[in-house]
Amino acid sequence: MAAKTGTQRSAKCAEKRIAANEEELRLRVRPGTRQALADLMEWAGIEEQGEALTLMIHHIQDLGRDGVIRFLCSRPVLDYHENVAPITGGEMIRFRIRQGTRNALALLVEWSGAKDECAAMRLAIQALHECGPVQCMPFLTAPPREKYVMPDRYARLLDAEFKRKTLRICHDE
Numbered sequence: 001m002a003a004k005t006g007t008q009r010s011a012k013c014a015e016k017r018i019a020a021n022e023e024e025l026r027l028r029v030r031p032g033t034r035q036a037l038a039d040l041m042e043w044a045g046i047e048e049q050g051e052a053l054t055l056m057i058h059h060i061q062d063l064g065r066d067g068v069i070r071f072l073c074s075r076p077v078l079d080y081h082e083n084v085a086p087i088t089g090g091e092m093i094r095f096r097i098r099q100g101t102r103n104a105l106a107l108l109v110e111w112s113g114a115k116d117e118c119a120a121m122r123l124a125i126q127a128l129h130e131c132g133p134v135q136c137m138p139f140l141t142a143p144p145r146e147k148y149v150m151p152d153r154y155a156r157l158l159d160a161e162f163k164r165k166t167l168r169i170c171h172d173e
Contacts, residue, residue, distance in 0.1 A: 023102075027093045027118045029125075034091050036129035043133040044140035050095030052140060056124050059139040061104040068111040072123045093121075 004012075016022075029037075037049060046052045063071055097105070105117055114120035128136045150158075 022096050022098050024094055025097045025102075025105075025117065027121050029091055029093055029118065029122055031091060033122050033125050034093065036125050037093065040125065040128055040136060040140060044137060046140060049093060050097075053093070053095050053121065054097070054101050055140050055142065056128060057101055057104050057108060057121075060124055061107055065107075065111045068108060072108075072112045072120075072127050 037052065040056075041047070041049060041052045044052065046055075060068060060071065105120065108114075108124065109117055109120045112120050112123055114123060128139055131139075
């Protein structure tokens with residue numbers, strides 16, 4: 001079987017994105033906000049900005065309506081009205097977003113009173129950056145994975161197969 005071409009891989013990737021209802025989100029931000037995101041990613045050891053933004057969205061949304069209002073809208077250093085104003089210049093942050101994250105972001109926009117998704121994410125990035133490298137960590141860590149426990153039936157089947165192969169190898173020698 002021949003290796004797939006770049007076009008074939010791209011087509012398969014596009015099919016998976018459609019099946020997962022994934023779309024690209026473009027956020028227009030100021031250079032300072034982009035640098036704040038870069039700092040957050042460095043502090044957390046995250047290499048993909050999509051991962052950092054997705055974690056932020058879900059963790060902040062988990063605070064609930066009142067928590068989001070307190071966290072995003074009552075920052076003493078932020079000028080709230082400046083952060084909800086649209087940006088005409090600036091830079092673009094792009095990342096892929098699935099429906100669950102899109103719903104969480106829509107709640108953040110609603111609860112924070114931001115004008116749009118860009119404004120809500122600017123508020124979130126700046127608020128987390130102001131927390132500093134230690135206090136922002138809970139918002140940038142992945143939830144713990146559940147430990148997989150193999151059912152006894154499958155463990156016995158694998159063990160029996162291992163013993164058969166071991167006996168076959170010993171017999172061949």
